[in-house]
Amino acid sequence: MRKTNRVLAATAGALLLSGLLPFQSALAAGELPKLWNFCTNGWGGPLFDPAERAVFVPGGEDAGSGCWINLTSPDSGKNWIGTDLQLTLTAESVKAAGYSPQQLAQMLRVRTNFSNTEWGEDWTARRWTVHRDGAMTVRIPACTNNCMGVFLQLSGAPREGSTELKAELRATGPGYDPNPMPLTFDYFARAGTKPVTFGTPGTFVPVTPTRLLDTRGGLGAPAAKVGSGGSVNVGIAGRAGVPAAGVTAVVLNVTATNPTAGSFVTAHPHGAARPTASNLNFTAGQTVPNQVTVPVGADGTVDLYNHTGTVDLVADISGYYLEGDSGLRFTGVSPKRLMDTRDPWLNPGTPERPFGPVGSGGTITLDVAGKYPGAKAVTLNVTAANPTASSFVTAYPHGAARPTASNLNFTAGQTVPNQVTVPVGADGKVEFYNHSGNVALIADISGYYSDTGARFVPTGPTRVLDTREAPGKPLGEHKELDIQPNSWKYGIPPFGVTGVTMNVTATNGTAGSHLSAAPSTGCERFQGMWPEYSNLNFTAGQTVANAVTGRLPDLNYCGSNVWADAVSIYNHEGSVDVIADVSGYFLQD
Known part of the structure; x- marks a missing residue:
């Protein structure tokens, strides 16, 4: 669960009811409805008029800042939103931001909701449109159910330096005042954060499972086991129907067999630094498979690294992600x-x-x-x-x-x-x-x-959970914990992400048990009811990894300005340490 910028809604309602922030008075006869709004900087900041000061966007702060947008009608001061709204960053300020418009569109995330929903539970991520002159526009569609206003939240990826982004907010529907309302966003670097490298969004092309590698027989590599500290290179592009270019990531079923020692295998793009995460864990003599989603190197290949002893490796492709929108x-x-x-x-x-x-x-x-x-x-x-x-x-x-x-x-x-x-x-x-x-x-x-849904953005392994380090104790029997992978600290946007691919590992288990992962759609995911499905099964003392594709739910209100949009992991029996490494995310665009 996370705290998000809901002080805006709560404070707005309280001030309106108390009269400290009165409703706008009725307009003169013939006068068109006008926009009015107020904003807050960060979590719990005071409300202010954005015409008088800049709205802060701290790079790497998930909650960011927000504004409450409204229109005043000629009908006795009633407030409602019945028109599309358009937020535009001017071409001049975008050009001076230090990033291309396409990069900035990835870095600045926007979401909105309408006040007619209780506590604004219908948060919707909005997508920037980049114009030929470099200006960027977000369209907010009209509310169709008697809304009092629109809540707008803006979060920026970690960045270097700072810039002022000049913006205009206008109502685009007929019968509304067309004059824009000026805003300024101060987008700046935050101490302790590192800029994010964004992967290329792609769509999925499934293939009938096809073997690309088998070191036992010399398929795809010499017929020899992979030695201690050694790697084997697997060609992806141009094989098994995979195109020679444009492939961003591949889905493989990797199997370790005939190992001479307890070890692990790590899959990573060829030419990139090997991450500390693992994909398969096994003991001497075991045969262990695991599905792996891994970015493809610039040369169209991936590497499989073995830590200790010798092992035969087998890899079967079941699909790949391709730049653009031609896949699924x-x-x-x-x-x-x-x-x-x-x-x-x-x-x-x-x-x-x-x-x-x-x-x-x-x-x-x-x-x-x-x-x-x-x-x-x-x-x-x-x-x-x-x-x-x-x-x-x-x-x-x-x-x-x-x-x-x-x-x-x-x-x-x-x-x-x-x-x-x-x-x-x-x-x-x-x-x-x-x-x-x-x-x-x-x-x-x-x-x-x-044909519909979200595109995949590969990240390479990023650790989002290790109970051995935080909270520093194993997950107990019939207990659950939440992972918040959609956060700038993991290089993933907090808005617009519908799911993640992860490698989840269970280790140091005290009893035979299983782990279950699911979207945390409420403040207590399982609420005393044990899930009927499982993702990992293990015995006492065993280390077992398995791929998990987890859906992230819509934001749900939990009270006390706490909201849930996480992945929950549940342990059935005994206690166990849990490790989770994210390899990519699905982005609704």
Whole structure:
């Protein structure tokens, strides 16, 4: 949960009711409705007339500053918003800001809500339009439900230096005073913050899972294990239908097998500094898969680094992100169980496939588009439970030939989860194949790709949680904690972000348990009710990582000027340390 700039609304209402800030008097006959507003600098600052002083925008301050905008009508001083509004930064001040208009449009985030909603819960991110002369405009559409005003909040990314941005606010609807109201925004650097490097937004292109790397047989690299402190380079661009240029990030299922020691693997763009985060954690002799979303280096490749001992690495591509808007966009959902072969209500069985586990060489089909119309690819957390033999599971589009790639690898008796992103078939379904023995399969959806939704911005691994350092104690039994990844301190805009991709690691667990991640849509996410889905399953003492795609909810009011728009992580049994590294975010634009 975060504190956000709600002092504006609360103080405005109190002052209006008390008469300290009286409603505007009725206009003279024939006089057009005029804009009027007041602003506050930072959290809890005093209200002021923006015609008299600048509105501060401290770089790297999530809450930023805000203004309350209103119109005075000729109808006995009534106040309401019934017209589109337009906020424009002048071309001259944008040119003098030290950044291009396109950069500034990424750095300055704007959101609004209307006062007719209780506590203004309908916060909506607004997008800048860059004009040919360099001016930048945000359009605020008219309220259609008797609004008393509009709350506008402005937050700026960390920056170097400072600049004054001259702006004009005007009503654009017919019958309103067209004269603009001048404003000045003082956008300045804040001590202790570093400028943000923005990734290139892209859309998703799913592919039928295809193997790009297998060090056991020399596919994509020499037939040799990756040594201690060594890396293997994986070519992405120009392979498996991936274009030679324009690729911003890739989705891989990476598997570590035949390791000689406990170690970890880190995926990162070739040519970039290796981050401290890890993607796979394993012990000697284990076979461990994990889905990885990683930016692609300038040469179209990624590196996989092994820390200790020797290990064979396998990498299967399931999709990639491409600059522009020619691919698919992401829609996150609250996690929901779609398949569980142990549950006769979810999977009662059919004459063709009776109820129960998936047998050796058997398959089970999941209808995705029937529940999520328009879905062309889906992100699922798939769990293999109660296997009777060592085996692997492959997810692929229903109706397509089964690929040689795998998504889950497990031994008899293991419970193994892995995030899977897979295209759906022409009939909107996904097929799951089990190689050997019998196994129960569970699938929980976290989102899907279609023609509408949000674009993906890769960041590379950024640590947003490590309970070993803060709060300095493990997550207890039936306890939850919130992560606030959409913050400038992690290089992610606080407004307009609908979800994140993360690698979540459980370590030092005292009991066999599972972690569940979900959007914190309320002030207490689970409220004493245990979630039915899971993202990571682990035994006491085990270190396990899994990819998690988490939806960020709309801002919800929690009382005392505290608002919730976080991701919650819940632990079921014992205590466990939790680590989370964000690899990118979904931006609604």
